Amino acid sequence: MNIFLQLVANGLMLGGLFAIISIGLTLIFGIVKVVNFAHGEFLMAGMYLTWIITVGLGLHPYVTVLAVAPFLFVLGAMTQRFLIQPLLLARDDHVQIFATVGLSTALINLALLIFGADIANTPASGLRAPVQIGPVRILEGQVYIFIAAVLLVIGLQLFLSRTQTGRAIRAVAQNRAAAQLMGINVDRIYVLSFGIGAACVGLAASLVAPLYPVSSTIGTYFVLTAFVVVVLGGLGSIVGAFVGAMIIGLIDSMAGFYIGSDLREAVVFGVFLVILILKPSGLFGTRVSLSHIS
Amino acid sequence: MKLAGLMTTSALALTMMTPQAFAEVTFGALFPFSGQLALLGEESARGLEIAVDEMNAAGGVQGEQIVLERGDAVDNNQAIGEARRLISLSGVKAIFGSYSSARSIAASQVAELAGIPFFELGAVADEVTSRDFKYLFRTNPTADHMGKLIVEMIVEKVAPGLGKAPGDLKIGIIHEDSSYGTSVAGHQERYGKEAGLNIVTTMPYPAATVDMSSMVLDLQSRGVDVVLQTSYQNDSVLFLQQASEAGYKPSAIIGGGGGYSMLPTAEAVGNDVIEGVLDADFTQYAVNTDFTPGLESFVETYRTKYGMEPRSGHSLNNYVGALAILKAIDAAEGLKPDQIVAAVSAIDIPQGQTAAGYGVQFGEGNQNQRASMMGMQWQDGTLVTVYPPEAAAAEMRFAQ
Structure with missing residues (x-):
């Protein structure tokens, strides 16, 4: 029984980790309708920045979010403005996808050039300390990630439903042309949304860095799962990403123990496929039009 | 023209x-x-x-x-x-x-x-x-020598050091699932079987994994005494950290090259966690130079x-x-x-x-049939050669 509870706890913590990384991805996808393959590399950039500030200035890793999130916001906004936006006019939407693939490879190699192939370690600042809750043991840092993911979901929902800008963002997401006719500056909303999505990754980076050493390829470790989570939850659905992350985390943890470490990915992706077959738009998804013309 | x-x-x-x-x-x-x-x-x-x-x-x-x-x-x-x-x-x-x-x-x-x-x-x-x-x-x-050396080290040094017969130790093999990890693990199993070791589980995993907690729980619940890991750097760090955080302390952990020999790995997991961890690799510098x-x-x-x-x-x-x-x-x-x-x-x-x-x-x-690897151990923050005895720069240590 204790092992089962520990597996559930591990699964939820893993889910929190996947959730915090996936939320920005689903946000960008839902609004800008661009599948951002450089998402993992945004995370990597944020983690390196966290590492630099933490080691250089001796600050607590969580404090660095004040610099990392704005930095990622700018990086995201610039990606939209200077890379995606010129390509929005391309006849084929796939052009943007390959642009982000290119950006991903460029960022990995840039990091390799600057930081080398070795891992860089953000000081854990006590966040790796295990906490005993009843029969289960989890890490302090994992708990904070989980809480942050919940707060981020609530915060973004409030922002999108209660503020003028949020409503404008949703309007653009629903129908770009109609939103433009209503006087919304669509290009600006796209830049803003991409920036916000990237800033969410910045938050994730500062929280994840003390638990995982960063290397140039760290993004690739997370990004495939992030895509699975986002598709499972329903493209563009923030709550869906959270629930999807929890499901994937729990399956991963259970399958790793009861079925075997070599088969756990087979189980995760098997369940993923079954859910998609039963509910093609994902758990919380509505049919979205991928076209920018809409 | x-x-x-x-x-x-x-x-x-x-x-x-x-x-x-x-x-x-x-x-x-x-x-x-x-x-x-x-x-x-x-x-x-x-x-x-x-x-x-x-x-x-x-x-x-x-x-x-x-x-x-x-x-x-x-x-x-x-x-x-x-x-x-x-x-x-x-x-x-x-x-x-x-x-x-x-x-x-x-x-x-x-x-x-x-x-x-x-x-x-x-x-x-x-x-x-x-x-x-x-x-x-x-x-x-080669990979073959790595598997061979690790098994020899368990039989000749680790088991006696722990006060047990080699066959009484429960051995768990975990390895990343590319050709590198798979071939080393295959040699470990083969030589282990020949030497009469009790290998209770062999678990492959993808090197780009971000969570090994269920694997740690599995090893823990099987009561594995000696963990053999063949890995790259990230997964070495992940296993050592998650094992330590889960309170799992096997009698010995023996890594194979890659991540286990590198100083950044020790820095990542901390000296107290990596202390005593063994490793098989090419000859390194902290060695008995008579040999x-x-x-x-x-x-x-x-x-x-x-x-x-x-x-x-x-x-x-x-x-x-x-x-x-x-x-x-x-x-x-x-x-x-x-x-x-x-x-x-x-x-x-x-x-x-x-x-x-x-x-x-x-x-x-x-193939150079006289080639061999050496066994190293992390002691007080440095990697020193402990096996074979003629090349050892220090005695192998055991946690009591």
């Missing part, structure tokens, strides 16, 4: 540009000098360079000074392209390489077809020497030439292999491929007479 004239002129120009054999012989140095593997590729090449310097200072090979022509094996395709260039354009008499198994397997095919000797000094995959090539020789220890004659002068030459400490054991092992080969070529009857092959096949250096400790004699598949 014009074209023919042009070709004749260029051919003439090429002939004039080709360095005449004015007491100079060119060998290829094929390593990944750029890209992801550049750091250790460069480190490996330095060993070769030091061996060449040493030979040149003593008069070169067969009275000719050695010139190294670099080829950058940044990926498998380029390894092939560079091998072709070295052979057909630079006219090298032999190629030395290559640190990476994949590059080695690709490039050595080119050399084999061209009939040019290819000397592998650092790649570990079994496949390199399992192809029965005539012109390929490998001096360094590795020439190691100190190698380190000294390295410092003078590159202005820093050796960054890993790769340079040392490449140096040892290259020196043995070059000395044999020096004693050969000429520089024709078959003369080189004959001379190299006759090498017979016993254990304990090279700077890496292992001897050199080529056996099946032209």
Whole structure:
């Protein structure tokens, strides 16, 4: 029984980790309708920045979010403005996808050039300390990630439903042309949304860095799962990403123990496929039009 | 006519540009000098360079000074392209390489077809020497040696140190699931079975994993005493951290090369976590130098030439292999491929007479059958050699 509870706890913590990384991805996808393959590399950039500030200035890793999130916001906004936006006019939407693939490879190699192939370690600042809750043991840092993911979901929902800008963002997401006719500056909303999505990754980076050493390829470790989570939850659905992350985390943890470490990915992706077959738009998804013309 | 004239002129120009054999012989140095593997590729090449310097200072090979022509094996395709260039354009008499198994397997095919000797000094995959090539020789220890050494170490040192019979220890093997981890784990199982070890589980996992907590729980619930992990850096760090955080303390953890030998790994997990962890790898520097004659002068030459400490054991092992080969070529009857092959096949250096400790004699598949790895342990923040006893710089420690 204790092992089962520990597996559930591990699964939820893993889910929190996947959730915090996936939320920005689903946000960008839902609004800008661009599948951002450089998402993992945004995370990597944020983690390196966290590492630099933490080691250089001796600050607590969580404090660095004040610099990392704005930095990622700018990086995201610039990606939209200077890379995606010129390509929005391309006849084929796939052009943007390959642009982000290119950006991903460029960022990995840039990091390799600057930081080398070795891992860089953000000081854990006590966040790796295990906490005993009843029969289960989890890490302090994992708990904070989980809480942050919940707060981020609530915060973004409030922002999108209660503020003028949020409503404008949703309007653009629903129908770009109609939103433009209503006087919304669509290009600006796209830049803003991409920036916000990237800033969410910045938050994730500062929280994840003390638990995982960063290397140039760290993004690739997370990004495939992030895509699975986002598709499972329903493209563009923030709550869906959270629930999807929890499901994937729990399956991963259970399958790793009861079925075997070599088969756990087979189980995760098997369940993923079954859910998609039963509910093609994902758990919380509505049919979205991928076209920018809409 | 014009074209023919042009070709004749260029051919003439090429002939004039080709360095005449004015007491100079060119060998290829094929390593990944750029890209992801550049750091250790460069480190490996330095060993070769030091061996060449040493030979040149003593008069070169067969009275000719050695010139190294670099080829950058940044990926498998380029390894092939560079091998072709070295052979057909630079006219090298032999190629030395290559640190990476994949590059080695690709490039050595080119050399084999061209009939040019290819000397592998650092790649570990079994496949390199399992192809029965005539012109390929490998001096360094392999995945097989790693599995063998780990099992020997458990039987001869770890089990007695823990006060148990080897067969009473519960052994758990975990490994990343690419060809590297899978082949080492396969050898561990094979040698383990022969030695009567009780291997209770073998768990492969993808190297790009971000969570090993369920694997740790599995090992813990099976009561595994000795964990063998073959891994890269990220997964080494992840396992050590998650095991320690879950409160799982096996009697011994034995890593295989890669992440376990590197200082950043120790820094990542912290000295208290890595203390006592064992590791099988190429010969490193904290070793009993009676068993590795020439190691100190190698380190000294390295410092003078590159202005820093050796960054890993790769340079040392490449140096040892290259020196043995070059000395044999020096004693050969000429520089024709078959003369080189004959001379190299006759090498017979016993254990304990090279700077890496292992001897050199080529056996099946032209693999150095005297090559061996060493067992290391993290003690007080440094990696020291603890096995075999004749090479040990310190006693193996056990947590009580």
